[in-house]
Amino acid sequence: MQNNTFSTLFVGQNLIKLLAVDSTNNFMKSMVSNSEPLPEGTVIMAENQFQGRGQVESKWHAEPGKNLTFSILLHPVFLAPGDQFRLNMAVSIAIQRALGALIGECLSVKWPNDIYFGDKKLGGILIENIISGSRIKASIIGIGINVNQQVFENDLVSRAGSICQILQKDVDLISLLAQICSHIEVAYLKLRAGNYSNLRQDYLNYLYRFNVKANYRQNGEVITGKIIDVSERGLLSLETEKGVLSYNFKEIEFIQS
């Protein structure tokens, strides 16, 4: 099971490459629920993910063979379900660091965990947890990164971007996957060791539109405000003329400027 491309202890050491699958998250979830013995850190990647899922029941589109679409299996049994946002923060920070080494500045995390370059979305994260009693028994970390895709269709044209558009050259998918796995492992081991001291501050440092006045939509109404905090549980705090308002995911939508 030793994977020599990955200089990790366990994340990515068991790498399952699929030519085509509906969704790597679905595939991994069914393996886990059928009690397939998968070691922690197993990565399932797909060359062609034809029914990728995103947050809020959206779809994740990725041109086959050009992008990273993969899922990582973790067992964060040390986290109570109420603390699951810690894993979101850790994974978002890890991806920022991995991509930052390649791209440099202008990367950010759009709350809760979209990966942005300027105002373009480069990637997204879909974490699905399997809860048992008061613990998170398994976590399927689904990650999609636009890597070598040059053309985006329809409504994605103005909103999505890719690494090759930024760097003006193609990037090796497996090397990038290895870098991401390595940063996720470091962040995860820190969480597992109970070291949360800088987690939220690091996340806030990467946050898209942090402390910037911008427009948002809530229940069809446009509100102007500044993101001033994200709580331990993942609630977004917006400073508005009505005071500081707090939002759960799905309750508020960013309006692109």
Ligand code: BTN
């Ligand atoms: C989002 O931004 O809405 C989250 C997108 C997550 C996409 C990834 S691609 C690999 C994994 N499998 C899926 O079906 N979705 C995630």
